Amino acid sequence: MKILVIGGGGREHALVRKLGQSPRVEKIWCVPGNGGISQDADCVVADPGDVDKLVAIANDTHPDLTIVGPELPLVNGISDTFTQRKWPIVAPSQRAAQLEGSKIFAKQFLERHRIATAKMYGSYDSPEPALAALDHVSWPLVIKADGLCAGKGVLVAPDRRAAGDFIDSAMGREEFGPGGRRILLEETLEGEELSFIILTDGERYSPLVPTRDHKRVFDGDRGPNTGGMGAYSSDELISPAMRDLILSHVVGPTIEGLAKEGIRYQGFLYFGLMLTASGPKVLEFNCRLGDPEAQAIVARMDFDLAEVLSDAASGRLDPSRLHWKPGASVCVVLASGGYPGKFQTNKTITGLTDIDKNSGVEILHAGTKRSGGLMVTNGGRVLGVTAPAPSIEVALEKTYGAIRKIHFEGMHYRRDIAARANRVRTAGE
Ligand code: AMP
Numbered sequence: 063m064k065i066l067v068i069g070g071g072g073r074e075h076a077l078v079r080k081l082g083q084s085p086r087v088e089k090i091w092c093v094p095g096n097g098g099i100s101q102d103a104d105c106v107v108a109d110p111g112d113v114d115k116l117v118a119i120a121n122d123t124h125p126d127l128t129i130v131g132p133e134l135p136l137v138n139g140i141s142d143t144f145t146q147r148k149w150p151i152v153a154p155s156q157r158a159a160q161l162e163g164s165k166i167f168a169k170q171f172l173e174r175h176r177i178a179t180a181k182m183y184g185s186y187d188s189p190e191p192a193l194a195a196l197d198h199v200s201w202p203l204v205i206k207a208d209g210l211c212a213g214k215g216v217l218v219a220p221d222r223r224a225a226g227d228f229i230d231s232a233m234g235r236e237e238f239g240p241g242g243r244r245i246l247l248e249e250t251l252e253g254e255e256l257s258f259i260i261l262t263d264g265e266r267y268s269p270l271v272p273t274r275d276h277k278r279v280f281d282g283d284r285g286p287n288t289g290g291m292g293a294y295s296s297d298e299l300i301s302p303a304m305r306d307l308i309l310s311h312v313v314g315p316t317i318e319g320l321a322k323e324g325i326r327y328q329g330f331l332y333f334g335l336m337l338t339a340s341g342p343k344v345l346e347f348n349c350r351l352g353d354p355e356a357q358a359i360v361a362r363m364d365f366d367l368a369e370v371l372s373d374a375a376s377g378r379l380d381p382s383r384l385h386w387k388p389g390a391s392v393c394v395v396l397a398s399g400g401y402p403g404k405f406q407t408n409k410t411i412t413g414l415t416d417i418d419k420n421s422g423v424e425i426l427h428a429g430t431k432r433s434g435g436l437m438v439t440n441g442g443r444v445l446g447v448t449a450p451a452p453s454i455e456v457a458l459e460k461t462y463g464a465i466r467k468i469h470f471e472g473m474h475y476r477r478d479i480a481a482r483a484n485r486v487r488t489a490g491e
Pocket of ligand 1: 180204206250251255334
């Protein structure tokens with residue numbers, strides 16, 4: 063099998079590494095890839111959002127399967143374009159990608175299929191009615207920009223003033239770009255958040271191991287939001303009863319709803335859930351694997367990813383093939399000085415070759431490039447140090463043990479990834 067992977071972050075590096083372990087895979091290209099991925103695949107420099115360019119690359123390379131990591135090519139219709147040409151691809155259709163590309167579309171879909179979600183007060187395409195609606199809501203209030211806003215599009219507003227400021231910057235000054243021109247207002251839910259991701263061929267589906275990510279930059283969930291500073295997976299994250307409830311009340315009705323509406327979906331579907339006192343409720347959909355959740359998930363895969371994804375792309379997914387390593391996994395992100403604000407780049411990374419290859423720890427590259435024989439930083443999130451293990455505690459020991467050997471100027475990372483899962487350790491601190 064020859065495989066084309068679209069994307070250039072830690073998620074794509076995890077996929078490329080795992081795909082490369084399949085005896086059936088003879089060649090992998092990655093667009094655009096990064097410094098670390100270039101050690102495991104042939105990187106092709108191109109904008110991953112440019113579907114025409116991706117068609118041209120596939121025309122040259124003739125992959126047997128294409129796998130899409132980030133959302134932009136999905137929203138730009140890569141799946142439809144490749145499917146029309148009968149090129150196998152793991153990616154939902156452009157219409158399906160609206161579940162992520164438009165929060166209002168997602169909310170209306172959830173309401174149509176009676177899937178539990180936060181109650182929507184209303185959706186607005188100009189600031190005046192949105193501001194007027196603030197007289198009739200409960201506080202805190204959640205405000206969401208409708209479109210893609212690079213992670214800046216959601217605010218949990220404590221009061222009217224914060225809400226008004228957000229509406230002005232999103233709709234009045236269009237600070238988030240076109241994605242902020244429409245907004246929705248919804249109730250605030252309380253509970254634990256959970257990332258629940260499935261793989262589907264449009265009819266059958268298989269849940270991946272559950273994960274939880276850490277969005278804030280500093281320990282103790284302080285500081286601004288990031289793309290994700292780490293993630294973990296553990297068998298103990300949810301009870302079997304909660305898993306069944308999520309499958310029967312959220313995942314099943316979503317897959318049936320998509321099929322009923324004739325929306326083609328072949329790929330990963332991410333449910334961002336709030337586990338509330340009255341059951342799991344959907345906060346958001348992503349039409350892809352999360353990053354860094356993917357790294358924690360791939361670390362626990364005990365099956366041939368290339369074969370399973372090829373089956374999903376051709377509508378023949380066999381959920382019984384997805385076996386998982388029992389226990390847990392952890393991914394800790396090492397970030398550049400200044401991230402998530404303006405960050406430094408071009409810092410030399412040392413220690414990468416000191417990691418014991420037999421330790422089970424994977425160093426997945428997110429923002430790196432090769433420069434004159436060295437590996438240097440080239441992004442906000444630089445590396446994802448990832449390990450599976452029989453328990454969270456052992457996974458943490460391995461991961462943080464490896465991190466101690468790695469260095470670049472300005473490097474920072476969270477020291478409390480999975481601390482809440484690891485009750486023994488938390489209690490002992
Ligand atoms: P979203 O992109 O919709 O997942 O929102 C980003 C983050 O905002 C979520 O991970 C939650 O932490 C928070 N959030 C979104 N919607 C709600 C809600 N209705 N109630 C409470 N928190 C929310």
